[in-house]
Amino acid sequence: MTPPLRVSHNTLLTQNSLGSTISMSRHRGWGHPWLTEPKWMPKKKAWAAFVVAGFVNGTAPMVRTTAGDMREANGTFYGQLVDAMTGAAEIKQLAQLVAATDDTSGLPDKTVIDVPLYKAPPVSLSEWRAIGWDGSAAVPLFFQDRGVNKPKSSTIQQGEVIKIVAGNLAPPPGNRLLRACDIFLHQPRTALTSSLSTTTSGMATGMTLVTQTLSFRPAAPNEMLKIQTGTFSAFQQNSLNFTAATNAMASNYEEKNWDELLVSTVYLMSPPNTPPGSQPDSTWQAFAKHNLFWNIYWAQPAVQPFFNTDIFRSITGLVSVLGAGAGTTAVNSITASINDATQGALNLLQAQSLAGTFWTPTGGGTTSTYPATVAAPAKPTLDKAADAVAKARAKAKLISSLDPAFPYEGQKFNLSLLT
Amino acid sequence: MRPGSNVLMGRNPLGTWVQGPGGGADFSHPFTVFPSSAGARVSRGLVIANIAVEPVIGKVPIGGDDKNPQPVLNLDDSLVDDLGQSWVCVLVIPNADGKLDAKPDKPQVTVVQRAFPIALTGKGGLVPLALLLRRNGHWQVFQIAMFHFRYETSQPASGPRKHFFL
Numbered sequence: 001m002t003p004p005l006r007v008s009h010n011t012l013l014t015q016n017s018l019g020s021t022i023s024m025s026r027h028r029g030w031g032h033p034w035l036t037e038p039k040w041m042p043k044k045k046a047w048a049a050f051v052v053a054g055f056v057n058g059t060a061p062m063v064r065t066t067a068g069d070m071r072e073a074n075g076t077f078y079g080q081l082v083d084a085m086t087g088a089a090e091i092k093q094l095a096q097l098v099a100a101t102d103d104t105s106g107l108p109d110k111t112v113i114d115v116p117l118y119k120a121p122p123v124s125l126s127e128w129r130a131i132g133w134d135g136s137a138a139v140p141l142f143f144q145d146r147g148v149n150k151p152k153s154s155t156i157q158q159g160e161v162i163k164i165v166a167g168n169l170a171p172p173p174g175n176r177l178l179r180a181c182d183i184f185l186h187q188p189r190t191a192l193t194s195s196l197s198t199t200t201s202g203m204a205t206g207m208t209l210v211t212q213t214l215s216f217r218p219a220a221p222n223e224m225l226k227i228q229t230g231t232f233s234a235f236q237q238n239s240l241n242f243t244a245a246t247n248a249m250a251s252n253y254e255e256k257n258w259d260e261l262l263v264s265t266v267y268l269m270s271p272p273n274t275p276p277g278s279q280p281d282s283t284w285q286a287f288a289k290h291n292l293f294w295n296i297y298w299a300q301p302a303v304q305p306f307f308n309t310d311i312f313r314s315i316t317g318l319v320s321v322l323g324a325g326a327g328t329t330a331v332n333s334i335t336a337s338i339n340d341a342t343q344g345a346l347n348l349l350q351a352q353s354l355a356g357t358f359w360t361p362t363g364g365g366t367t368s369t370y371p372a373t374v375a376a377p378a379k380p381t382l383d384k385a386a387d388a389v390a391k392a393r394a395k396a397k398l399i400s401s402l403d404p405a406f407p408y409e410g411q412k413f414n415l416s417l418l419t
Numbered sequence: 420m421r422p423g424s425n426v427l428m429g430r431n432p433l434g435t436w437v438q439g440p441g442g443g444a445d446f447s448h449p450f451t452v453f454p455s456s457a458g459a460r461v462s463r464g465l466v467i468a469n470i471a472v473e474p475v476i477g478k479v480p481i482g483g484d485d486k487n488p489q490p491v492l493n494l495d496d497s498l499v500d501d502l503g504q505s506w507v508c509v510l511v512i513p514n515a516d517g518k519l520d521a522k523p524d525k526p527q528v529t530v531v532q533r534a535f536p537i538a539l540t541g542k543g544g545l546v547p548l549a550l551l552l553r554r555n556g557h558w559q560v561f562q563i564a565m566f567h568f569r570y571e572t573s574q575p576a577s578g579p580r581k582h583f584f585l
Contacts, residue, residue: 005420011439012423012424014423018421019420019421020420020421021420021421021422021423022420022421022422022423022426022428022437023422023423023424023425023426024423024424024425024426024439025425030446053561055536055547055550055561055563057536057537057547058506058508058536058537058546058547058550058563059536060550060561116502118550118552118561294565295563295564295565297537297546297584299539299583302575302578302581359585361546361564361566361568361569361584361585362566362569362585363449363465363467363566363567363568363569363585364569364585413583413585417581417583418571418573418581418583419573
């Protein structure tokens, strides 16, 4: 007797009165690292993203999730908290978590666990920001062509609550709402700190002594390379944590002791005529726009315990103090040169910043392009009809996808790291 | 039995055959790591410094040469970190001037297995090609390197040599 036919991965077997039918999933092609796929999780009634494993310095970032979400995501986690891919540290962590509960048959749904990205954990998406008619940010052309209208000026968002504060304009017919949530990398690092003290040396001289002390703050003990969600800030992408507007002389200053880099942005587009202020549900359509396409590397400047600057030397000279284990620099300046000193202090902070850099190895050096992705614009011809068609096709290509075409660009290398 | 979506089905004297779309990568790139029961093979790739060098396993270039087949890197099951992870890496040890020699006495660019993925300072630079996880008695591979590497190194006035793979 022939054993019954069984299905394996990516295969569907159906039976009806005509007999059995076997179907297979279509080959999806190559998926680049960090490829983000939003999915609705029915049990949790929330959106989550699944990200193809990407690596920073060869290490996969961790995703903080719950045992319940993992079970719902892959269906096999329950009872199999430890599998062949689980390492000793994870087993120890899980054993501690299980020991802390009365129920040893499995972890409670709400138990928080950290899972490496290569195990395909669900990245929970909850902090949606409103874009479009009931939001404030500009609407990408891609979505404008799909029925999302530009923002009405009289709406504000307070946390997860969206309020219409003025005006009673009705949404345009067929209006779609748009929500966005960023997924970004969080890389802990050592940070620079600056503290200032001011002393007056005496009425006779009229001099004020400003002392700026630089020191270093390590990453928090339990910090790790991880995936975070929410709204990614532009200054984080810049990796410089302060701007020219920062008054370094005004108060003590601490760099953030982490670097962050945008991985992708998940957009949710509502069905037509959804009331403004609605929260996303399973009827919304999901899209992902990627910022990262390749595995990346990260490094930060070496800690330099002593720094000399001509700006300060020209004022009163530089006094340097080397502390135990950490380098500090003390700077004196006179009151009349306080503006120079302010700029000098800022320069000192910027020169000493320990902000890290992410880059993609291209094999070509510092460039991030393989090869040039910007095609030369087509020259106009005498055939105006053909030109119009070409222009329309170019526009259609531009708006048909949120992502650039392959080969994707990478992150540029910061040459100052070589010095 | 009838074919559904994405399925070709046929019969021959040996029985019924079913054919579907293949999975896997369709992006061929340098430094692809192929594990096997014997170890790991690595497709041809270059480390480009003052000269372009193909890494070696033993003394044989990773893509093989006229006299030798593609070499195999023996994998050590015990060479894993706390999370059970192991890496196939390229190790570059330049000469005292930070250059790669055309005919070195000892290989300067080699493929190795390590329980940590990267080293950007020290005598040699280490860059990962793939992450390996032991699964059901086999190595599961997560490819990391997808391009040739440009290698740059600098020697600060004080401290260890820096290595960068660009």
